[in-house]
Amino acid sequence: MNIYRSIKNFGIFICWVMGICACQQKPIDNYTVVRLNKGWTYEDVEGEHKGSAIVPGTIHTDLLNNNQIEDPFYRTNEKDLQWIDKKDWVYQKTFTVGKNILDKDKVVLHFYGLDTYADVFINGKLILEAFNMHREWSVDVKKMLMEGENLLKVYLHSPVKKGLELYNASPYAYPATNDQSENGGLGDKKISVFTRKAGYHYGWDWGPRFVTSGIWRPVELRCWDDLNIESVYIRQPSVTKQLAKLTAEINIDANDGFEAELVINSDKEKSAVAVKKVLLKKGMNLVSVPFEIVNPKLWWSNGLGNPTMYDFNVQVVVGGMVVSNKKVSAGLRSVKLVREADDKGETFLFELNGVRVFAKGANYIPNDSFLPRVTKSDYEKVVADAADANMNMLRIWGGGIYEDDYFYELCDRNGIMVWQDFMFACSMYPGNEAMLKNIEQEAIDNVTRLHNHPSIVLWCGNNEINTAWHHYGQGGWGWKKRYNKEQQEEIHRAYTDIFHDILPQVVDSLTETDYWPSSPQSGYEPNNHASYESTSGDTHYWGVWHALHPFEDFDKYKSRFMSEYGFQSFPDFESVQTYAKPEDYDIESEVMAAHQRSGIGNLRIKEYLSWYYKVPDNFEEFLYMSQVLQAHGIRMAIEAHRRAMPYCMGSLYWQINDCWPVASWSSTDYYHKWKAVHYAVKKAFEPVMISAVNKGHEVELYVVSDLQENKKAEMNIQLMDFKGNILYSEVRNVDIMENTSTQLESFNPESIDGFTKESCVLALTLSEDGKEISTKTHFFTTAKEQKLQSPEIDISFEESAEGLYLVVKSNTLVRGLYLYDNRSGLILDDNYFDLLPGGIKKVRVVKSLYSVDTKRVNFRYITS
Ligand code: BMA
Numbered sequence: 001m002n003i004y005r006s007i008k009n010f011g012i013f014i015c016w017v018m019g020i021c022a023c024q025q026k027p028i029d030n031y032t033v034v035r036l037n038k039g040w041t042y043e044d045v046e047g048e049h050k051g052s053a054i055v056p057g058t059i060h061t062d063l064l065n066n067n068q069i070e071d072p073f074y075r076t077n078e079k080d081l082q083w084i085d086k087k088d089w090v091y092q093k094t095f096t097v098g099k100n101i102l103d104k105d106k107v108v109l110h111f112y113g114l115d116t117y118a119d120v121f122i123n124g125k126l127i128l129e130a131f132n133m134h135r136e137w138s139v140d141v142k143k144m145l146m147e148g149e150n151l152l153k154v155y156l157h158s159p160v161k162k163g164l165e166l167y168n169a170s171p172y173a174y175p176a177t178n179d180q181s182e183n184g185g186l187g188d189k190k191i192s193v194f195t196r197k198a199g200y201h202y203g204w205d206w207g208p209r210f211v212t213s214g215i216w217r218p219v220e221l222r223c224w225d226d227l228n229i230e231s232v233y234i235r236q237p238s239v240t241k242q243l244a245k246l247t248a249e250i251n252i253d254a255n256d257g258f259e260a261e262l263v264i265n266s267d268k269e270k271s272a273v274a275v276k277k278v279l280l281k282k283g284m285n286l287v288s289v290p291f292e293i294v295n296p297k298l299w300w301s302n303g304l305g306n307p308t309m310y311d312f313n314v315q316v317v318v319g320g321m322v323v324s325n326k327k328v329s330a331g332l333r334s335v336k337l338v339r340e341a342d343d344k345g346e347t348f349l350f351e352l353n354g355v356r357v358f359a360k361g362a363n364y365i366p367n368d369s370f371l372p373r374v375t376k377s378d379y380e381k382v383v384a385d386a387a388d389a390n391m392n393m394l395r396i397w398g399g400g401i402y403e404d405d406y407f408y409e410l411c412d413r414n415g416i417m418v419w420q421d422f423m424f425a426c427s428m429y430p431g432n433e434a435m436l437k438n439i440e441q442e443a444i445d446n447v448t449r450l451h452n453h454p455s456i457v458l459w460c461g462n463n464e465i466n467t468a469w470h471h472y473g474q475g476g477w478g479w480k481k482r483y484n485k486e487q488q489e490e491i492h493r494a495y496t497d498i499f500h501d502i503l504p505q506v507v508d509s510l511t512e513t514d515y516w517p518s519s520p521q522s523g524y525e526p527n528n529h530a531s532y533e534s535t536s537g538d539t540h541y542w543g544v545w546h547a548l549h550p551f552e553d554f555d556k557y558k559s560r561f562m563s564e565y566g567f568q569s570f571p572d573f574e575s576v577q578t579y580a581k582p583e584d585y586d587i588e589s590e591v592m593a594a595h596q597r598s599g600i601g602n603l604r605i606k607e608y609l610s611w612y613y614k615v616p617d618n619f620e621e622f623l624y625m626s627q628v629l630q631a632h633g634i635r636m637a638i639e640a641h642r643r644a645m646p647y648c649m650g651s652l653y654w655q656i657n658d659c660w661p662v663a664s665w666s667s668t669d670y671y672h673k674w675k676a677v678h679y680a681v682k683k684a685f686e687p688v689m690i691s692a693v694n695k696g697h698e699v700e701l702y703v704v705s706d707l708q709e710n711k712k713a714e715m716n717i718q719l720m721d722f723k724g725n726i727l728y729s730e731v732r733n734v735d736i737m738e739n740t741s742t743q744l745e746s747f748n749p750e751s752i753d754g755f756t757k758e759s760c761v762l763a764l765t766l767s768e769d770g771k772e773i774s775t776k777t778h779f780f781t782t783a784k785e786q787k788l789q790s791p792e793i794d795i796s797f798e799e800s801a802e803g804l805y806l807v808v809k810s811n812t813l814v815r816g817l818y819l820y821d822n823r824s825g826l827i828l829d830d831n832y833f834d835l836l837p838g839g840i841k842k843v844r845v846v847k848s849l850y851s852v853d854t855k856r857v858n859f860r861y862i863t864s
Pocket of ligand 1: 204205206425426463464540564654665
């Protein structure tokens with residue numbers, strides 16, 4: 001019913017003339033949403049498989065839920081399920097529409113996401129042909145609906161068949177390194193580049209190939225009368241502690257011309273923050289309403305302050321009635337990517353509210369191969385895992401998706417800054433007109449959806465394409481060389497059209513956030529491709545791993561901002577058991593190999609293990625040692641990057657999460673279990689961190705601080721042998737400088753009686769007013785060379801007001817002590833730690849699915 005229309009002519013006029021203001025508005029029920037996610041069925045066109053479907057969902061998960069396929073992640077099942085993406089699938093449902101809906105001025109069918117080539121029919125009439133998973137799709141369906149029952153049908157074309165058509169029509173093939181075409185039965189035909197769909201669906205070096213189809217995000221009917229606020233962007237031209245100068249940019253779709261009043265309220269201000277009279281024209285209106293907030297509560301990243309959020313409510317009032325309203329949240333902050341020349345090159349750092357922030361974090365991939373089954377709780381866990389490990393940034397990598405709103409809300413609330421890639425990774429893309437238009441609209445949809453999130457501090461064009469195209473010595477991929485001159489020009493023109501023209505223009509017009517064309521890159525223009533020695537821009541340092549550089553080289557290749565580096569490990573035994581049977585327990589078995597997607601993965605792990613540790617024969621021991629090794633390497637990297645502060649101002653390792661259970665570079669596995677490295681990362685990212693490095697005969701000592709004030713502290717330095725005999729002890733006063741790295745006087749163990757590299761440990765403790773703020777156990781040589789002894793480990797159990805603790809003691813030094821309970825579910829606040837001889841370590845039980853029984857707590861440790 002159009003309540004408003006009845007009073008429109010008379011009401012508007014009277015209210016306008018009398019100057020009735022915001023305080024007398026009465027809301028009307030003008031906007032109705034009918035959700036269309038229930039009651040769907042699916043069927044392949046041959047009619048061989050059918051069943052009830054879950055929307056949002058994918059065909060793979062629907063087949064699984066209807067017992068028509070086996071668990072895609074189990075053993076080598078992936079191989080047998082490649083037929084699914086070669087079929088067309090039909091989804092349909094009926095829904096009833098009443099007169100109340102049909103009477104509305106506008107009735108719009110809205111898809112938040114269709115994966116991917118989808119023809120949509122209402123009552124048999126084709127109303128939409130969708131072709132981009134990353135876009136939203138809206139169709140005015142008022143005239144197509146009937147009172148009573150209606151049929152909604154979505155015909156999903158096989159993305160593989162469509163991809164092959166496009167591939168066959170292309171004059172040349174495009175590079176797409178991680179597209180596992182062979183696993184999909186397509187030989188070397190890399191079709192992923194032609195379709196705007198998550199790159200990792202086609203396989204990656206940590207992910208399986210499941211080229212999904214489905215209605216992957218919700219569907220709804222949006223119905224309204226007269227006018228509707230389509231979007232609100234809170235632009236922040238200037239934000240300081242004293243004053244936030246803001247502008248609400250409001251998009252209003254109006255069915256007619258209206259004289260209206262826009263009223264903006266905030267949850268933190270008593271009266272309206274802005275009221276503005278406007279004349280709306282029929283069609284789309286963009287209205288800007290400037291306003292100010294005095295002494296705003298700023299949004300800060302994790303570790304620097306509270307990530308305060310403001311809720312704004314925008315109302316359009318016509319004739320004293322609220323005809324449309326929209327709520328948005330925003331965090332008030334000024335943020336910029338600072339690239340300024342200095343004596344060494346050019347900075348690459350984020351400045352938040354005037355503070356130069358060292359970015360501590362990781363790269364992030366989608367949480368599942370089947371996206372719609374990622375739950376709120378999964379998102380909560382990943383973001384909590386980042387925040388708990390002292391991170392303040394995640395890089396949403398370009399081979400996945402523009403994430404769910406809820407993910408960014410969590411980042412907002414937890415002070416996790418987001419480096420947001422556009423969804424382009426490790427491939428060149430065709431640049432025909434249709435593709436470019438498609439990409440532009442994809443960017444518009446996503447930037448508009450996400451631009452109020454204060455967590456997003458950078459939009460980045462792509463992952464590694466610039467460096468892959470150009471050839472350079474270290475890590476260069478040299479794609480360019482595969483093509484003749486004409487082709488080179490054509491392919492590169494598409495590249496510059498997308499990443500130097502379309503995307504920056506969209507970012508510039510729809511946000512105030514900075515744009516960076518490609519990660520890594522040493523300068524803005526495409527000829528500035530990065531190298532490991534770049535003194536500007538960001539770096540992906542893969543010398544460790546790909547080029548077999550030792551972990552010590554993390555100290556050699558310093559960058560202005562290390563946006564990628566990493567090392568693999570296996571998930572723990574319990575996670576491996578979810579996909580493998582006892583007969584598969586060999587890292588080279590077919591099943592284990594199917595869950596190791598890097599061709600060099602096992603080789604690299606074994607090689608690096610042999611440099612630093614004893615290589616175990618036992619399978620379970622090997623899984624454990626792979627985690628110890630990864631933790632060792634990544635901790636060395638993070639410490640090196642932070643020691644290089646302020647030259648280096650960011651360290652994002654590859655990668656925080658997994659999309660299935662697999663051997664990968666992740667620090668938490670598919671089940672969100674922390675690997676050894678995640679505990680190591682938490683320590684290495686502590687706000688104040690002690691770092692020690694062997695340099696010749698000496699040990700260089702550093703304290704790195706992210707705090708915004710100088711501090712005085714005491715450092716306790718103890719050299720002891722593995723049996724606990726103290727060979728040297730000293731307490732030093734230390735000045736910790738704010739927001740930088742401070743080198744202290746080096747420590748020389750050589751002249752100390754009883755010192756040998758193989759049997760001694762340096763125990764460092766930093767305290768402020770008697771309170772411990774950072775600790776470190778430092779060794780003088782590799783574990784393999786050390787004379788580690790068999791410890792007697794004693795585990796008891798203590799309960800106090802703060803919770804349950806495992807109390808762990810040992811008579812001799814223990815390295816990498818891993819406590820676990822085979823029945824699962826034991827989550828501890830620390831693990832894989834070193835235990836000093838005679839020392840006591842209290843480990844808090846964060847969560848346990850069973851009552852804790854110390855007899856059930858098993859352990860492993862490093863042996864030599
Ligand atoms: C980086 C990423 C990913 C890849 C990872 C591990 O280059 O951008 O493409 O998965 O390395 O090889």
